[in-house]
Structure formats: C-alpha cells, structure tokens
Amino acid sequence: ARHHALQKALLAGGYPPETPCIIGYRVSWPDEAIWRCPLAELSATMKEHKLWKHTVILVGPALAEGPIAARSHLYHPGFRHEYRPADPTAQTELRTKGATGISANQSSPRKNTSGEK
Structure with missing residues (x-):
C-alpha cells in the first residue's frame, strides 16, 4: 500500500x-x-x-513538541482583525478557554484521537 x-x-x-x-x-x-x-x-x-x-x-x-494546535483564531468571533470587530463575549471566551474556531451553535470541535488535551 x-x-x-x-x-x-x-x-x-x-x-x-x-x-x-x-x-x-x-x-x-x-x-x-x-x-x-x-x-x-x-x-x-x-x-x-x-x-x-x-x-x-x-x-x-x-x-514533537506541544499539543496539537486548536483551529486558527482567524474565524473565531472573539478575534478582531481589520475587517471585523471582536464580539466581546466571544473575546472573553477566547482569552480564557482558547479557540476551537467555531461558535457554540455550530458543530462540535474536532476529535483529538491522540489522547492529548
């Protein structure tokens, strides 16, 4: 194969x-x-x-080093860039929990089958 x-x-x-x-x-x-x-x-x-x-x-x-990274912050509603202001609630969540790249009302974050958190 x-x-x-x-x-x-x-x-x-x-x-x-x-x-x-x-x-x-x-x-x-x-x-x-x-x-x-x-x-x-x-x-x-x-x-x-x-x-x-x-x-x-x-x-x-x-x-070799570190956990598998979360999705990019670019599309997270809490991430501010020149084309969009950050949603204040999502920005707090992003700072405290990190990003999955999706909002809570969308599909769940990716599976991490490596056993890492």
Missing part, C-alpha cells in the same frame, strides 16, 4: 524511526480525526484506522 511505501521511503531517506508524524483524516470537515505516531508506526497506524483517502500526513521533528 502507499502508506507502507511512504514510510519505507522516509526511513530510507534518513528520517529516524522515532520521527514524529501527524496523520489528519478529513481535515477541516466535521468528522475530522487526527493521530500522532512515530514514523516507525506510520503504516500500521494508517492500516489500523483504514486511512487511504482524504488523508494528510505531516512528518518532521517540529511536530
């Missing part, structure tokens, strides 16, 4: 087996899911979750 060939090529190209990977399935869709794994487990993780379409794979040492 392609994911096995990708893993093999990355390892042959010099990436260590412990290189962090993020697998994003249907990114930015309501049923979005994200997994983290080392490169050595990339193919097995994709096979386990039956991922071959609508999948984005990120690989590199920069992915």
Whole structure:
C-alpha cells in the first residue's frame, strides 16, 4: 500500500524511526480525526484506522513538541482583525478557554484521537 511505501521511503531517506508524524483524516470537515505516531508506526497506524483517502500526513521533528494546535483564531468571533470587530463575549471566551474556531451553535470541535488535551 502507499502508506507502507511512504514510510519505507522516509526511513530510507534518513528520517529516524522515532520521527514524529501527524496523520489528519478529513481535515477541516466535521468528522475530522487526527493521530500522532512515530514514523516507525506510520503504516500500521494508517492500516489500523483504514486511512487511504482524504488523508494528510505531516512528518518532521517540529511536530514533537506541544499539543496539537486548536483551529486558527482567524474565524473565531472573539478575534478582531481589520475587517471585523471582536464580539466581546466571544473575546472573553477566547482569552480564557482558547479557540476551537467555531461558535457554540455550530458543530462540535474536532476529535483529538491522540489522547492529548
């Protein structure tokens, strides 16, 4: 399968087996899911979750630190920019809880299947 060939090529190209990977399935869709794994487990993780379409794979040492980021603040109603003032209530929520990129009356935030909060 392609994911096995990708893993093999990355390892042959010099990436260590412990290189962090993020697998994003249907990114930015309501049923979005994200997994983290080392490169050595990339193919097995994709096979386990039956991922071959609508999948984005990120690989590199920069992915090792910190939690998977929340959605961009750009579209959060509490974020002010030159084209729109911030909603005061949403701005307070953004400062205290962070952003999911959606308001409470829209669909729920993405699933984080990596076990991180």
